Amino acid sequence: MGMISEFKEFIARGNVIDLAVGVVIGAAFGKIVTALVDKIIMPPIGLLVGGVDFAKWGWTLREATVDATGKEVPAVIIGFGEFFNTLIQFVIVAFAIFLLVKAVNRLYKKQAPPPAATPEDVLLLREIRDALNK
Structure with missing residues (x-):
């Protein structure tokens, strides 16, 4: 029973x-940013550079083929191109x-607590120290 109560305390x-x-919230924000980049930011950029869809940019290492079995x-x-979109996101x-x-x-920074008042015993000790120094 001890582990269950510890777990409840940990969760609470x-x-x-x-x-x-x-x-x-981060996952939802990520979806918002993905939509923003894919649907709002990248289309005008693609239009500016000649109507190119960056998401389709790629380097073909081997064309699609049909093997002997069809x-x-x-x-x-x-x-x-997908990497470029992800980088912008x-x-x-x-x-x-x-x-x-x-x-x-x-x-x-604005909510920093004000400096605490010096306790009376510290003030008294300072007065004693100053009197002894004189």
């Missing part, structure tokens, strides 16, 4: 729940996280 601490919420052998392609997510961390840090 809040860190695990906060982490789970962060993962879920079965189609797919082409071997290095798809650097990463930069957007990293920048958004940077802005979020910057905002949180700014909030914590």
